[in-house]
Amino acid sequence: MMPAKKKSRGLRVRDLLLLIPYVALLFPGLYARHDPVLWGFPFFYWYQFGWVIGGALLTGVVFLLRRSERTTR
């Protein structure tokens, strides 16, 4: 069996996806607004709830990309 000895520092382009939540949440100017209101929640609140799910989805995508790289190699 060929040992897959690929030298990498463990960071790849796909990992940049993980930065997106940082951009979305570290600038409160983007979302510190009352409107539009969703189900009674001001934008400030539902936007941040949305990013909990968005962040998990992005992390999940990176996980799957990583796995497919591993199996194809």
Next chain:
Amino acid sequence: MDTHQVELAVFTLFFLLVTVVGFLASRWRRGDLDLLDEWGLGGRSFGTLITWFLVGGDLYTAYTVIAVPALVFGAGSVGFFALAYTSLVYPLGFLILPRLWAVSRKHGYVTAADFVRGRYGSHWLALAVAFTGILATMPYIALQLVGMNVVLAQMGLKGDWPLLVAFLILALYTYSSGLRAPALIALVKDAMIYIMVGAVVVLIPYKLGGYAHIFAAAGPLLAAKHPPAALVLPKSGYSAYASLALGSALALFMYPHSVTAILAAKSGDAIRRNQVLLPAYSVLLGLIALMGLMALVAGLHPATANMAIPMLIEWALPPWFAGFCFAAIAIGALVPAAIMSIAAANLFTRSFYRAYMRKDATARQESQVAKLASLVVKLGALPFIIFLPQQYAINLQLFGGAWILQTFPAIVFGLWQRRFHHIALLIGWIAGMAASTGMEMSLHMKGSTYALHLFGGTYPAYAGCYALTLNLAITILLTLVLDAARVKRLGDATSEEDYEDRVTTQAGGGVEAVAAEF
């Protein structure tokens, strides 16, 4: 029976149930509890699911159910930084934790300090990391004590003795079964918290006229506070909000108890999967944070903001269910307190006892010392409760965070490269610790947002972030200076491949290995 008696009866029932589970845990997946790897890391055998409960039980604590909603109750939108923080923490954990896990497994590291010692060869730097870990854990355990205290107080138990009993039980079962106790109890605790939150986020808004009404009514009530608060974050609060979220996110996985829970996993992928699944808890955290607004709209006037949630629960729910919720909160404080004290004990054993006091300690002696140290650390939390102002319990966590953040450069950057000189890291750490402590003292330990005056402007931000910036700047500059002066670097016990966890999955063989994870 009156309200408090019913609450107490239900509370006691569930509390005892959990205690029994804790004692039985030492028989679960029996291992030799006289070995530190077994007592302190559960034999590094936890798959995705157990890790999820363990890390979840670890991170969602009295911080979530008492401290965050209390801040929202008292200060409005600012308190919501906690939700942003929990969204930021997992993408970061996804990158750093599997590397830390892989290198620790390969070299038998039990703590982050062990890793720093191996990577940089400097026992002084390892000592600094260990010391910070133990120190920063104490106010965090104190926060858990405050959480239990407010719940007991709400049920009419005044004074210190109920707290004493609770902690005696905690100390005893931590002592006898190590990490296995909290891992198993975490299952029970999470089930209880889910039931509580599921009911509370439906029942209380129903009683108060729906979420739309809660938000609409909370706005004017927040504005009428002294100092005035807001429903939507005002511009003046942006820098504090963002830095609190960022600082908390960078700090979280530096805590010894988070490292312990992560190192107890059995594979890198178990950890990665968890970073995808753990945000389920964050949704809960956000919903619980909103309970701060609900308490406000319900017109409650608790003695301190920390009492807001227990008071709201008693106000809104039938006594038997309130008792159940109080048990959930108290156990939710006990589990992390147990993990925190175990983690700090691991640190003490490896980095102080074995490094300085008894270099030839046997595994049995190590485990004995760790068990004793876990008791001592719990006691160390007490001064933080007795001597610090308790307006907002969340400050206890933020103090600890500001300290633990100062270990970030040595631990996280060290996982990818070792360009930083170990002496530069050490001096950067000293500066960061001094700066964060100094800023907190200048705030009289009442808050963690420091207003920096620079070039005629004022920039309020989390003290921990300012200190980390200083720490990093010094580390970088001194590395350049020390390398230019050819000051000797020490050896690296690790090599590049040690940080990749691919090897084990190849050896384990595809699908079965993945299936066995669950």
